[in-house]
Structures are given as C-alpha cells and as structure tokens.
Amino acid sequence: MAASFLHTLMNPESIAIVGASNNPMKMGTMHALSIIKDGFKGNFYPVHPTEKTVLGFPAYADPKDLPEAPDLAIFVLPSRHLLPLFEAFGKRGTRHAIVITAGFKEIGTEGADLEQQLKDVAHQYGMRFIGPNCMGMINRAVELNTTVMPLTGQAGRLGMISQSGTYVAQTIVHLQKRGIYFSKAVSVGNEADVNIIDVLEYFGEDPHTSAVSMYIETIRDPRRFLDVARKITPRKPVIAQYVGGSEAGGRAGLSHTGAMAGKNYLYDGLFQQAGVIRVESIEDLYAHGWALSTQPPIRGNRIGIITNSGGPGSAIADTCEANGCVMPVFSESLQAKIKPLMPVHAPAGNPVDLTFSMDMAIMTDTIVDLVMQSGEVDGVVIHGAMSTGFMKAVFPHVAHLLPDISLTDLVDQSNRDLSATAAKPFAHGIPMTVSSFFDRDDAYTEAYEDAGVPVLDAPEKAARTMATLIRYKNIRQRTPLAPAGEMDAHPDAVRIIDEAAEKGARTLDEYAAKKLLACYGIPVPEERLATDRDSALAAAEEIGYPVAFKACDPDILHKSDQDLVILDITDAKSAARAYQAIQETAGRTVPVLAARMIRGRRELLAGISWDDQFGHCVAFGAGGVLTEAINDVVYRLAPIDDSDAREMTEEIKTAKLLDGYRGMPAVDRDRLAEILVRLSRIPLVHPQIREIDINPLLLAGAEPVAVDALVILKEPAGLK
Amino acid sequence: MAASFLHTLMNPESIAIVGASNNPMKMGTMHALSIIKDGFKGNFYPVHPTEKTVLGFPAYADPKDLPEAPDLAIFVLPSRHLLPLFEAFGKRGTRHAIVITAGFKEIGTEGADLEQQLKDVAHQYGMRFIGPNCMGMINRAVELNTTVMPLTGQAGRLGMISQSGTYVAQTIVHLQKRGIYFSKAVSVGNEADVNIIDVLEYFGEDPHTSAVSMYIETIRDPRRFLDVARKITPRKPVIAQYVGGSEAGGRAGLSHTGAMAGKNYLYDGLFQQAGVIRVESIEDLYAHGWALSTQPPIRGNRIGIITNSGGPGSAIADTCEANGCVMPVFSESLQAKIKPLMPVHAPAGNPVDLTFSMDMAIMTDTIVDLVMQSGEVDGVVIHGAMSTGFMKAVFPHVAHLLPDISLTDLVDQSNRDLSATAAKPFAHGIPMTVSSFFDRDDAYTEAYEDAGVPVLDAPEKAARTMATLIRYKNIRQRTPLAPAGEMDAHPDAVRIIDEAAEKGARTLDEYAAKKLLACYGIPVPEERLATDRDSALAAAEEIGYPVAFKACDPDILHKSDQDLVILDITDAKSAARAYQAIQETAGRTVPVLAARMIRGRRELLAGISWDDQFGHCVAFGAGGVLTEAINDVVYRLAPIDDSDAREMTEEIKTAKLLDGYRGMPAVDRDRLAEILVRLSRIPLVHPQIREIDINPLLLAGAEPVAVDALVILKEPAGLK
Numbered sequence A, B: 001m002a003a004s005f006l007h008t009l010m011n012p013e014s015i016a017i018v019g020a021s022n023n024p025m026k027m028g029t030m031h032a033l034s035i036i037k038d039g040f041k042g043n044f045y046p047v048h049p050t051e052k053t054v055l056g057f058p059a060y061a062d063p064k065d066l067p068e069a070p071d072l073a074i075f076v077l078p079s080r081h082l083l084p085l086f087e088a089f090g091k092r093g094t095r096h097a098i099v100i101t102a103g104f105k106e107i108g109t110e111g112a113d114l115e116q117q118l119k120d121v122a123h124q125y126g127m128r129f130i131g132p133n134c135m136g137m138i139n140r141a142v143e144l145n146t147t148v149m150p151l152t153g154q155a156g157r158l159g160m161i162s163q164s165g166t167y168v169a170q171t172i173v174h175l176q177k178r179g180i181y182f183s184k185a186v187s188v189g190n191e192a193d194v195n196i197i198d199v200l201e202y203f204g205e206d207p208h209t210s211a212v213s214m215y216i217e218t219i220r221d222p223r224r225f226l227d228v229a230r231k232i233t234p235r236k237p238v239i240a241q242y243v244g245g246s247e248a249g250g251r252a253g254l255s256h257t258g259a260m261a262g263k264n265y266l267y268d269g270l271f272q273q274a275g276v277i278r279v280e281s282i283e284d285l286y287a288h289g290w291a292l293s294t295q296p297p298i299r300g301n302r303i304g305i306i307t308n309s310g311g312p313g314s315a316i317a318d319t320c321e322a323n324g325c326v327m328p329v330f331s332e333s334l335q336a337k338i339k340p341l342m343p344v345h346a347p348a349g350n351p352v353d354l355t356f357s358m359d360m361a362i363m364t365d366t367i368v369d370l371v372m373q374s375g376e377v378d379g380v381v382i383h384g385a386m387s388t389g390f391m392k393a394v395f396p397h398v399a400h401l402l403p404d405i406s407l408t409d410l411v412d413q414s415n416r417d418l419s420a421t422a423a424k425p426f427a428h429g430i431p432m433t434v435s436s437f438f439d440r441d442d443a444y445t446e447a448y449e450d451a452g453v454p455v456l457d458a459p460e461k462a463a464r465t466m467a468t469l470i471r472y473k474n475i476r477q478r479t480p481l482a483p484a485g486e487m488d489a490h491p492d493a494v495r496i497i498d499e500a501a502e503k504g505a506r507t508l509d510e511y512a513a514k515k516l517l518a519c520y521g522i523p524v525p526e527e528r529l530a531t532d533r534d535s536a537l538a539a540a541e542e543i544g545y546p547v548a549f550k551a552c553d554p555d556i557l558h559k560s561d562q563d564l565v566i567l568d569i570t571d572a573k574s575a576a577r578a579y580q581a582i583q584e585t586a587g588r589t590v591p592v593l594a595a596r597m598i599r600g601r602r603e604l605l606a607g608i609s610w611d612d613q614f615g616h617c618v619a620f621g622a623g624g625v626l627t628e629a630i631n632d633v634v635y636r637l638a639p640i641d642d643s644d645a646r647e648m649t650e651e652i653k654t655a656k657l658l659d660g661y662r663g664m665p666a667v668d669r670d671r672l673a674e675i676l677v678r679l680s681r682i683p684l685v686h687p688q689i690r691e692i693d694i695n696p697l698l699l700a701g702a703e704p705v706a707v708d709a710l711v712i713l714k715e716p717a718g719l720k
Helices: A002-010 A027-037 A077-091 A110-123 A172-176 A197-204 A222-232 A247-259 A264-274 A282-294 A310-322 A332-341 A360-373 A389-400 A407-413 A424-428 A443-451 A459-476 A492-501 A510-519 A533-543 A572-586 A626-630 A642-651 A667-687 B004-009 B028-037 B079-092 B109-127 B171-174 B194-204 B222-232 B249-255 B264-274 B280-292 B310-322 B334-339 B360-373 B386-402 B407-413 B424-428 B444-450 B459-476 B490-501 B511-519 B533-545 B572-586 B626-630 B640-649 B669-685
Strands: A014-016 A043-046 A072-075 A096-099 A128-130 A135-138 A158-162 A182-187 A213-216 A238-242 A277-279 A303-307 A381-382 A430-434 A527-530 A545-549 A566-569 A593-596 A602-611 A617-622 A633-637 A687-700 A705-707 A709-713 B014-019 B042-048 B072-077 B095-097 B128-130 B135-138 B159-164 B180-187 B211-216 B238-242 B277-279 B303-307 B379-383 B432-435 B527-530 B548-551 B565-569 B592-596 B604-609 B615-622 B633-637 B690-702 B703-706 B708-713
Touching: A002 A096, A002 A128, A002 A197, A002 B640, A014 A213, A027 A043, A027 A222, A027 B386, A043 B222, A077 A096, A077 A110, A077 A459, A110 A128, A128 B249, A135 B379, A158 A197, A158 A282, A158 A633, A172 B386, A213 A282, A222 A264, A222 A633, A238 A264, A238 A705, A264 A277, A264 A310, A264 A642, A264 B310, A277 A282, A277 A459, A282 A459, A282 B310, A282 B459, A303 A360, A303 B159, A310 A381, A310 B280, A381 A389, A381 A459, A389 A407, A389 B028, A389 B171, A389 B565, A407 A593, A407 B095, A407 B640, A430 A459, A430 A705, A443 B004, A459 B280, A459 B626, A492 A510, A492 A545, A492 B511, A510 A527, A510 A687, A510 A709, A527 A533, A533 A545, A533 A572, A545 A572, A545 A667, A545 B565, A566 A572, A566 A626, A572 A593, A602 A667, A602 A705, A617 A626, A617 A642, A617 B042, A633 A642, A633 B159, A633 B222, A642 A667, A687 B615, A687 B690, B004 B095, B004 B128, B014 B028, B028 B042, B028 B459, B028 B615, B042 B280, B042 B459, B079 B095, B079 B109, B109 B128, B109 B669, B180 B690, B194 B211, B194 B424, B211 B280, B222 B264, B238 B264, B264 B277, B264 B633, B264 B640, B277 B280, B277 B459, B280 B459, B303 B310, B310 B379, B334 B360, B360 B379, B360 B424, B379 B459, B386 B407, B386 B444, B424 B626, B432 B444, B490 B511, B511 B527, B511 B690, B533 B548, B533 B572, B533 B592, B548 B572, B572 B592, B615 B640, B633 B640, B669 B690, B669 B703
Parallel strands: A014 A043, A014 A072, A072 A096, A096 A128, A158 A182, A158 A213, A213 A238, A238 A277, A303 A381, A381 A430, B014 B042, B014 B072, B072 B095, B095 B128, B159 B180, B159 B211, B211 B238, B238 B277, B303 B379, B379 B432
Antiparallel strands: A135 A182, A527 A593, A545 A566, A545 A593, A602 A617, A602 A687, A617 A633, A687 A705, A687 A709, B135 B180, B527 B592, B548 B565, B548 B592, B604 B615, B604 B690, B615 B633, B690 B703, B690 B708
C-alpha cells in the first residue's frame, strides 16, 4: 500500500519529543502532555539538553543515547536548532517524524532554503515526516494525540486532513461541544514531505475512518489527487473546503503554508471529477463530514420531516427542496397511523407538525418509527426534541411553585433512557439529522450526538446536512470510470503543428485549427481557404450557397466583433461584395475562409486550457455572447471519459438549453460527449498544444458543430 | 402615528391573564410566570373560574369583577372557551389583547369561522390584538415578557418580528448563549388583527430598536409592506428570512399560520425594492440582525483582517471577497507599525496573521487600534481572541505540573479587564465582527458579546456578517425614491383595449400590443399589418428592405419556434415567397406583420406580471432563448421609479451583457430605465391589463427595441 509509512507514523510504539520541558506553558510541553495524558501506551522519550527528567520521564541530552530508535520523533524547537537534531535521529535509526516547528517556506526564501535542507536530510536517512509548521496529528485508534490541545470525548469515525493546524487542534473543544469526533486527524503544515494526498490515500484504507474531511488551501499535485480520490470516493465519502480562490485569501494562504493559491473554478472541476463533495465553510466541513461518517447510506432523495414547531418545519422543507430533496406527501395509510398520535387538525402529511408538545416520546420514537418503517422516505429530519435543556431553562420561573423539587430532580424526571431513541437511524437503516436549539445541556442532544446522530443548531443546517448525504449517494451511484481508450496522433494533425512550429507561429489560424480538430472527429463546417477573390467565389460555389466568409489570420482575434465575419451570403454577387468588404475592413490583404453556413440559436463553448499547476484541462460551457457575460464554464482535468463529459454537460447553469427547447431539438448527447472526450485527448497526443478554444460550438439542430476555433501552441522550449 | 395602539399594547400598566393556574406545568401558568418573574411592574390580574389566588395574586372569576379595565388581556385557554371571555374583557373596557390560544385558521374551515368571530367581537369593542396561535411578545424596555420561556441576559437593540412563535420564545436560551438580545419581540401568530407590517411600522419608530429582524412565511399585503418598509430602511436596517417559496415549505407554512405561501422571486423583488436585506437562515437572521443593531454604520467596503491562525484568516478573506468586500493591502507605514509587534516574517499586509500567539493584548488591543485608526479600512474582522476558554481546555493536562494553582486561579490570571478591548469598534466608529471557536466559557467571547460585538463560531460567519453591514450601507446610500410622476391614459391605447374587450378577446395581437406600447413611448420597430400578399409587399416597400414578416394572430404563441417568423427579407421576390410560406405553415389565412428588420445579438425581456397577492409586478431579465434556460428575471411591484429600474438592470445575472461588450456598445441605460418605468405604469392607467410580455426587448446597438410583444387582458368581471 502506497501510504503504509503513514500507518507506522501514526501508530508508533515509541515516541521521542524534542522541545518539551517542565514548563507547562511552553508549546513543546503541551504537545508532550497530550501524548502522555491522552492515552499513548508506548515508550516515551523526552530529549532535553539539560533536564534529567521531563514531565516525570527520564530525559536524554542526545538522541544517540536513547535506549532504542524511536518509531516517531516530534520536533517543537526553534527552526535554527532543528537540522542537527533531526539528523541525529536519522543516524539513530528513526524513520518517522513530525516537525511542529515553524519558520520555513512560509516565511520566504530563507525559510525555503532551510526547508530544502530538511528534505535533503530526511531523504538521506530515508525518513518520512509531517510538517514543518504543523500542529501534529491525532489517532484515536491508539489514543495518540500529538497536538497542543487535550483530547475530549469519544473516538469518532471522521478522518480530518488539514492545511491549517487550527482545524485539527484549536477546534477540539468546539467540536466536542457539537458532538463531533475524529477517528484520525492530521495537520500537514507546509507539506515538505507528507501531503494531503498521502493522508487521503491512507485514510481511504483506514478501517477506523468512514468519511474524510479535507481543509485545503492548495493541491500541489492535482493529477495524483484525482487518481487517489477517484478510487476512494465510490466507497468512502470525501468532503472538502477549498479556500484560496480569492486574491486576499491567497495572500493569507501563501503566508502561512507557503502554498501557491490555485484557481477556484479548476478546483471545482477537480472535485467534481474526483467525486469529492465541496462545501463552503468549516462548519459544513465538520458537520457534513460527521454525518457522512456516522449515518447509514441514504438510498434515495425522499425526506420525511418531523417537527413540533411550524417555523423550523417550513425552513427544513424549504431548504431541503432548494437542495435537491423531495418531500413526498405521506400516504393516506401512513397519515392514518400518525394522526391519532397528534393534536386534532395537526398536519401529518409531511412535514408532520405536532405543534408545541411536551410528549417527546411520541415524536421521537413512535412517529419516527412509523415514518422510517413506511418505505415512503429515504431520510428523516427532525426538529424540536428536547427535555432536560427545556427544564433547566424554565426552572427559574417554576422553582418556587415546586418547593420540594430541585432542578436535579426535575431534570432526572425528564431524563428517560434515550438509547433506543438515538439508535433509530441505525435500527431502520434510514439516516437522520436533528435540528435543535438546545445544546448538550439537553439530554436529547447529548444522546443523539453520542450515538452518532448529527445535531445541528438550526433547521436549515439539519436540512443541508441531509442534502449532503444525497450528494454522496449520487457520487456513489455514478457510472464507474471507463478505462481511457487510446487515441493515436493523426499524421495530418502532426503536419499542421509541425508547419506552424517551423514558422515560429504561436497560434494556428482558424482554417488550420479546424482541420486539426477534424482529424480527431470533431465536426466542423465544410470550408475552403481562399487567398483571392476568384478562389473565394469558386469555393462558395463548390460548397453551395448560403455561405459565410471570414477573415482568416491568426493575428486577428474576435473577428465577429470587428465586422470581419459576413454571414448568410446567398449568391455570387453578395459573395464578391463580402470579399471586398473584408479586405477593406482588415486594411490589408487577408485570406478568406469560405464556409458552409451553419444555423443555430444555441452557442456553446468547448476547449482545452492550460494551468501550470493543473496542466491541461478541458472546458465546456455557454458560448458566444454569453461566455464572458455569465461565466458559465466548467472544467475537468484532461483527459476525460464519457461519464465525465456527460456530467459536465449537466453541470452548467444553462444546461436546459441542451434539452429539447422551444421548438429546438435536444442536443445529441452521445455526440456531444464524444466530442468532449476526443477534444480532451488532443493535448495528450500533441503536448505542444497549450490551449484550444472552440467558440461557438454551435448547435445546428441537435448536432454540435465547431464553427470557430483557435489553437494556441506552447512557447518553444527555452523561451517561456 | 399609525401603530400607536401597539405602543399601548406593548407598554401596558395592567395585565389580566386567562388560563393561568397554580399548576406550574400548564402553558397558561408559564406565560403568567414570565410576566410576574421577569420584571413587569404594573398590576397583574389572573382570571380563573375557581381559584381564589393564582401564583400569589388574587384571582377573579369574571372580568367584570376586575378592579380596573386592564390595559392588556392575555388568553391561554382552549379555543372553544375563548369568545365569551374575550367579549367580557371588551365589555369591561380592555382594548388590547394577546390571544395565545391555537385552533383557528391554521386548522381549517371550522377554525377560520371561529377566527372571524373573534375579529368581529374585537371590532365591535374596538379591541386590537396579537394572535391567535402565537407565543406572545417581549418588551425589554419595561421588562415585560408574555412568552412561555424565561428571559435571560440583558436588553438588546434588535427588534424581532416572527410568524413562528419558536423564533421569539423557544430560542431564548440559544440566543443568550450566543450573546444575542432583543429590544422587543413579537410572535404574530395568525395575524387575525395585528400583522408583521403593523409591528414593523411600530419598530421603525421605536427608540429602543436599532435594527429589525423578520421571520416571514407570507406577507398578506405586499404593497403596504413596501410602503412601510421603504420609509424605514434608509434610516434603520430591516433584515428578513422568507420561508415558504417551496411546495413542501408552503405545506408546512399553510398548516401552522394559516398563511398562503407566496412566490420566492416576487419576495426577492419586494425585499430589494423595499431595501430589506434577505437572508437564507434563521442563524443569519439573528446574527446579522444583531450586528446591524449594535455596530456603528460601516462607511465603505474595505475590510481589515486580524488573526492568529492562517486557516481562519484565509477563510475570512475568501468569504469577504466572495461577498463584495475589499481587503486592501495595508500601506507600508501601517505595516511598519504592526510588524514590530509580531513574530519576524509574520505577514502584516492584511490579513495580519500573528500566528499562534498567546499575547492577546497585542492582537486585540494594539493592532486593532492601529488598524482602526489607519483610515485604511471601514471594518475589522478578527479571529482567535481567547483566554479563559483556552485555559480551561488545557488545564486537565497541565494541572499536575501546577500543584499550587487551581483552575480558578489560572482563569483569574488570564482574565484581565476586557472592557476597553470590547469597546474598540465603538471608540473608533469602525464596526467589527469576531470569529472564535470558544463560546461564552471564554472571557473574550463573553466580553465582546456583552459589549455588543458579534461573536460568530466560524470565520466564514464573521465575514458574512460583516458583508451584511456593507449590504446595508448600500441600502442606506441608495437614491431616494423619486415621487412617481403621473402618466395619463393615451386615447389610442384606450381604443385598442376597448376594441379587444368588445370582441371578447383575452389577448392583443402583436400589432395591437406594440401599438399600445408605442403610445407610452416604448420603442417598437416601424411596422404595418397586411391581410393579403399585395399589401404585405407594399408595406415592405414603404418600410424599406430588409424587413421581417411574422404571422400576426393572438392565438399563435411562440411564433419563432414554429417557423412563422421570417427574418432578413431583402427584396420583393423573397418577400412574396415569405408571405406564401407563412400562410402555408399556418395552414390558414393569417394576417402578416411586416416590420423593419432590427438586428442585435443581445435579447432582453421586459414585462408586467400579475399575482393575486402581489398585484401587478414589472419584470426585467434575459430574453429570447435564455428566458427559460437560466430564469434570469427580476421583479418589482409596479409602478417603479427610475432608481428601481436601474437597480433591476444591475441585479440580473447577465448584467454584464448590458455593458460595452465584445464590440457591442453599452446599452443606453437612461433609455432602458425610462422604458421600464413607463412600462410599469401602464397597468395603472389600464387596470384591465393582466400581463404584458416584451420578449425579446432587443438591443439594437445601444437602443432597446420591443421586437415582439404580447398583452393579456383580465377576465371580464363576473367570470373567473
């Protein structure tokens, strides 16, 4: 297994730490205390220049004096002292490390040099390490915590990977108060060696981890991320927050993990392609990840809503619907079973709204059972379960009326055994999320959370969490990736590119570009290139009127915006006029492309883009006048397969244009997908190509045709 | 003042309650306890059929026995007993009431009848009342709480209006834990008498209320809402969550407040027009409302970010940028002041990232002062201020190292006076929001919240809250509403409609529709209606080629999808062919409209829609092939003024199409606004018109032209 070294790194039998002392307010000490106090059962060796014992353990002045080569060494000392000690561990035989120490790439050139030296030393001794500039890791399977914050609560099933240490360590208390627990968590820091993809690969195989949450500011190797994630997501959900698409966010990201901020839309495409669910906030990353890690898989998108308050019930319904869920009206027979349990006239049709009611067992047990057993829903969202929290809230007012009863008595009274209640989703195999305005002060919230049922502090959040379970269902069920078929270089295409390269051209003209596309089966209009008036007229005659004339010169961009395209030429006289007009507008002699007139009201865009980080990507979206106006373009790493292509066509905002639509036929989706797949492979057979821009890819009836195209070549080697 | 009765209702000097007893677990008792225990200082009269005293107060069996006519009567008894008692209070002279009791319109016909009777009795005695089916109200100015939940915490400056009782009462503890406090709050229930607009009008004048949050499932009188809200929003922020746009949400909403669910896009338009900020969750409704009620007004959109953790700093920057904020790079001189306070190499350019640091005073005082004084930002978002919460979290690990120090000592040590820290935004007049993963367990969170500085439990939330302050700035600064100019009915238009009405027609044909539009200065192409071939050819000649021919018959919709429109006719021969083709396609003799050919690549839509709840609305958006594909249409209640019209044109997703764009000129915005304003007034002078659909409103260069139009008339009175 590729990431097996991470298994050793996260399951060490012996740990040394450098930087811990007996001063409890020092970072190094706090990291050490987490190891000692939170349950690590192996050997523990503090390394300290002067102290004889540290935190009650014998201390060693030099790694060479250690009684064994520790499986893991942790470094929390100033960066200027790091290298000699790191190397000493290498010499002693330690092969795994965590470098908490900051002051590397994130601070600039000087730090980057130091980081390179660290990598060199590690390489020399075959050491793998997390960091530098990280917060360490947590492995609840062996109760090992190397972060600065004490562990709380139980072990969970959510694996957390983060490029910010805060989201692994400083949020521990925050998460415990929300009943969210990790199985394992890794703060990767600067990723000098171990990166988020390594950890993802490891979590993908980890039996203790049922879902993975990733906080991401950059993906250093998008192609490997795609390969690794795509293998995991069909069987284990992966959810990610990507931050850094903005300029200021990039500034912040740059500064603290030394990462290069990438492009938002490319990350969007990468996540879609990889089956990774993207969320927009750390709250969703945690809560939705938690729900994915604990709830049974959802089988459909039908949601039942059970509430004792109309407002939250409406908000849940509204939010569910806006996020792709369906709230079926319950059958007469199901409603007939529910109605006797509720106040007269209270609605049981979904939402089930019991109105303000304190008989919680009916709502949280009887009705939940009925709805989950009905076969009419795939998931349940419930609002308003409460007991002790409510009692505590009202006690100050009622206390003097109940002189013989203490708050504890009252709480105990309302505190029935909720273990079966909280187990409903697991017993029925139907996922559930809970909305409650009471936190763990309330016995219901506590019982649900401790059983692994997500409790959200607002109805909209419970609904959105449920919607994320459905998003994962769609990923689980998507067409498996087809093995990429081969596509050989076409000799004509090779010649076209070679000729351009010989001339030192950076772009292919429209004629050459479309010839190249045609080599790979991408439909283009019948056309002829004419360098004088007579051959233009002859070409028009051969093609058959009506035709279009266009100036054809690689130096002219946006032809149609400059009146260098004349459409709907119906006869020779008009053709002669058109030829002349183009020459006059251009102000010099330009070749003219005579093309069969293709008609269509729907303009798409397809292309290949280049990004230094992502490499070649394939783009698809709204074309023509819309391209810049609504920026409705989606991306995938090239090459793509048929299912990727179909997802792209469904993902654009104007997807409805592709359906049968106001008298226009539905696009030939097989053909469209084939075009995108073929297009995506062109840069593989012609790596000299940097970008391809087909705009518009016009829908002539149901058939996409590349009506205009541009190919940009890479700078010759040596230039840039 | 229109809503002065609400002042009396919410500031009573004496209150009677029906339905309270000495059983502390009864709803009525809990409402009474809230009044007694939470600080009401006036006279209190329980009315009870048998008890001599209730909750220590002398009880009265009959309202007529009360020593005075109470200013306010509260009813918490079963609906079947309500009316006689309600009437008895009317007779006794009480003029204000709250009907908590449920079982009215929300349960169906029978309940609606009872609700009507209640209204009749109220009318008979001149009584105004809140409810039925509500949770009561809170007025912190006189510490009056008539809800079921005990008040907690201090008085705030946020006025809450809710169509769900839960959001006024059951969330009290939830809100207190987040440091959010109401000035006044009203649960309006079924709105049989007092509705959300009345309360809004009252809160608009209330000196204790600085911002208003509204939870809305329906607005029964959108026009009055617009009038009232538009007067308030330039000087006091109003923020609203509207739930009920979805089908299931409507089902839930219907069931519990007896309200008719309205249409999402119409509410969007209404809120925009009224200057009401719409949010999508109850969490935002509370938190953003709270920030608007406490923070100094923001003067621009430049945000400074101060953090001690890179991840949250990036997330704040990213979220701010995505929501219209600007994060300027700090000047060299400001950075020079900040850098000496930070670790070497730590970035001070905005975000200021101190990295993990426990010297909080530098971050929360010194640097906040520097940034706020700099003149370089209009608002500040800060992440990571913490003290006692952190100490409590780490104490379990360090306790044994500090045998002489208790947790209390440690907390006290780190618990410096934060009153000046928390007052920074007020001292500098620069709004601030705080992101913290520590709740009120931490002294910082508590100090900020109690001073009125919003603390959010995630960086994205702190950023979005700040963005809402900027949204309000834009509302505060928008062009004041211009008084609506008059527009008189044009005699030709009157004749066109009368003729159609005489024929019993429900629609005007394209020719008549455009004639009508032209009467009001809306540009249409020059055109002639022809009923035979010769007149069609003559018309084309008169207009001048090229022309377009269209079938013109009110029964034919979507002409262009049926080949009943022929464009670009360049000569008489083509015109003859075109005339013939249209007749053949139609399969019968149809009149033909000959029109000057108008060219343009940008198709818009403008229109008038009709909704039984909202009345006539004006619509504007993307036209032609895009109309249904991306649903990019915005609405306003008709009529609109010039500033409304300009906002509509800026609000559509494809707004960029209106700018100078790929060789096309920018639209004439004055002309476009004028067209929308004039269009919006047509239904006022012709109330017989139900709908107008101009699609496309083509941009011929910079000039919008109504190239196709349809007018639908209302059903004649008596029908429908």
